[in-house]
Amino acid sequence: MKKLMLMLLSVLVLLAVGTAQVQNGQFTGTVTDPSGAAIANAKVSVTNMATNFSVTTTTNQTGLFIAKELPPGTYKITAEAPGFKTLTNGNVPLNAGSIQRVDMKMALGEAKEVVEVSGEAAAVNTEDSKLATTVSSTQLNNLPLNGRNVYDLMQLAPGAVNVTGVDFENGHNTVVNGLREDFNGFLINGVSNKGLSGGVDLVPIQDTVAEFQQLQLNMSAQYGNSAGAINNLVTKSGTNNFHGSVWEYVRNDVFDANEYFLNRQPDPRKDPNGTLCTAGDTSKCFKPALRFNQFGGTFGGPTGKDKLFFFASLQGDRFRTVGTPTTILVESPEFRQAVETAFPNSVAALLYKNFPPTLPGTNPVTLDGYVPGTKSSGSNAVPVVPAGTPNYEGYLCPDNTGSFAPTFATLLGVTAMDQQIMNYDGRPTDPLHGHVPCSLTPPITAGAMGRLLPFQLSSVAIYGSQTGTLGNGNLFNGNEGSFRLDFTPRGSDRIFAQYNYYRQTDQFGPCDTACTRGFTNPQHIQYPGGQASWVHTFSPTVLNEARVGYQQNVNFINTGIPGVPEAGGVQGKFDDGTAGFGSYSGYPQFFKEHIYTYSDMVSISHGNHNFKIG
Known part of the structure; x- marks a missing residue:
């Protein structure tokens, strides 16, 4: 029994060996003398x-x-040991989910002597095998993003392909390494x-993101159950200095050329x-409106120095x-007027x-151009x-339209030519x-609609929208905000909480x-x-x-004009x-989902080994 328990524990531990953090990072390295x-037992401080x-x-016995x-x-990393000069390595960056190796070689001398270096760290990650791409906040601020949507950064990574208009699953229009779009994970x-x-x-708002990381291969289990790329965002926190930003971005159709087909449609x-x-x-053609204003600001700082941000x-x-x-x-x-004249109290007249x-x-x-023509043979x-004579038989003969035949006769009329066609055997x-x-051939009668008048026209369906599609897919109408608190009551505890809306x-x-x-x-x-x-440090x-x-x-999703049934396919x-009438028959429609996340991990x-169990 003891052997079985030991085996199970070993498997659990080995599954988590060498894993890094999800939204946090880790420093590791060795401290050595000049030889x-x-x-x-060297003291290492990371600030x-x-x-x-x-x-x-x-450090342990191997200097790790x-x-x-x-x-x-x-961060600033400081190493101290008796008989050696204090070594300080400043401006060392640490990314989310990464293990940054920083080795320290100390010089002989007194501890009060300080040797300072800046930004020295291993250029190649040798601590874990996952394949990842990281975008820093500086890059975030300088890269052009349509609608300032940070998830567009997914498509910068190797193996990522934009599938807008091709694949219609949920996954921000991106396929990574050939896996299905909805296999992508988001944190x-x-x-x-x-x-x-x-x-x-x-x-999230672009100015609140401190770092964007996409993991493509060899992620550990702590990143969740998504088989595709994992897109991990880490938001900014306050610091000991007050800082903030304001912005407004504008897009307007007055700066744009019109679409080709709309340059053939008159503006009434x-x-x-x-x-x-x-x-x-x-200049007299229809040009749709495009008005987009995106404005906002951020502000952060301390409420208690070194404690609450x-x-x-x-x-x-x-x-x-x-x-x-x-x-x-x-x-x-002309056709709308004919319907209203012939059937003033009908649903069709009301709709038209x-x-x-x-x-x-x-x-x-x-x-005459709309209905099919007759054939002289076959x-x-x-x-x-004569061949090609407009054939209204499909509308006027009760054998084809049943009880609606008199209605069509009132609207379209019946001519001697129509009777000749319908009577032919x-x-x-x-x-x-x-x-x-x-x-049953109907009698000759005059119709409300002249057969040589315009009946059907070519047009373009135009209707308002406040949700972007295709090239404007990241644009929307609304408001969003966030508030984050970071609290460090003591050196062994660190707490943060954030609310997004x-x-x-x-x-x-x-x-x-x-x-339309x-x-x-x-x-x-x-x-x-x-x-x-x-995060609590026990030792x-x-x-x-x-x-x-x-x-x-x-x-x-509601209906703006309730009571009008869906007419059209x-x-x-x-x-x-x-063009048909009415809203989709499935509206109004209501959808609500709750997503809960909870985890606990011990490192x-x-x-020389690092284990994580959770």
Whole structure:
């Protein structure tokens, strides 16, 4: 029994040997004399130069020192030993999730003599085998990011491919090393930021991110259960100095050229007759609005020197544009007027009257051009009229449209030519494929709609949007903020807690081509969440970190004009490509998920070995 327990413990320990921290980092190295011999029991102090937080450890018999669970930043490392000059190595950077090796070679002399070096550390990571890419806060501030979305940095790493418009899973439009998009993992301060269906929940404000790290291969189990790349963000904390930033970024359509197809669509406000735009005057063509303002600020500092620090941020995004323009067909004003005249109390008249398309359209097609023409030979031929004669039989004959035939007769009218076509019997000459006469031919009548008047027009579906798509996919309309506290009550304890809030509103919501008639589906999204961590040092060789987190995803889609049923098929279009009516029949729609993260890990150093159990 004892052997079995020992084996299980050995497996558990070995699984965690040599792992680094998630949102923190670690210094390790050896302290030697001028000949390269190890110096045992040397005192090594590691001090954060921004907060003055300090950790002290001693070297073992082989001269090795380890300082674990340190927040990312710039550090000063000091080594002291009797009979040697004090050695100080300043401005040494430490990244999240990394093990930074800093070896110290001490010179003979008195301890009061100090030898200072700056930024000396191993250039190549030899402490663990994971493949990772790290982007510092300086790089974050200088790299151009569309909408200031830090997750775009995923695509800078080797093996990452942008799959926007190709793969529609959740994973920030990025495939890494060929794995599926929704296999990507997302962490903020070591806490999960991944939705239950994959993808990112909260997108933090760029100026609050201290470091972005993407791990592609050989990650340890502490990074979670995502099989793809792990994208780990570490947020900024306050320091002993007050500091902050303010910003505003602007995008506006007045700075942009118009889209090619929209330079063929007249703007009813500038070109009421629709002749100037089509003649080449693009200033009279429809140009959709694109208004984006992103503004905010950060502020951080101490509330008690070396003990308590805060960092706060707030950002507002104001965005308004149009959805991706889609070529569609719309009914002509003449047809709408005919429907309203012939059937004033009908649902069709109500819809056409109250929900005309945004753009009037061009390139008219008449009713005669819309219906199919007759054939003089072959299957279902009608040789008694010239080939190509407009054939309204499919609408006017009750055999085809049942009880709706009188309605079509009132709208379209019935002519002697229509009767001739419907009465023709082609079965005597072609029993299998000959034309079958109408069982009840309607009488001749005048229709409300002239058959040579425009019936259908080519247009572009234009509707408002406050959520970006494709090239503007990172833009949104809403507010977000965060507040972080870091507390170091004593040298053996370090605590931090952060709260994030993100609210996105879109008064138009997810739309299809029916929205070009003014239908909307207002959408409200919220991502409240937070993280907390407590690091306690029991001894120079034993350290424990407890970490908890919570992330919520609330998504509500309503209908702007309730009571109008969905009329139209795929993408809000009728079978002939004409824009439909109403909102998706599945709205209103409500979605809410809760994501909990909790973990506890113990780090143990023994000799030249470092173990982590959790």
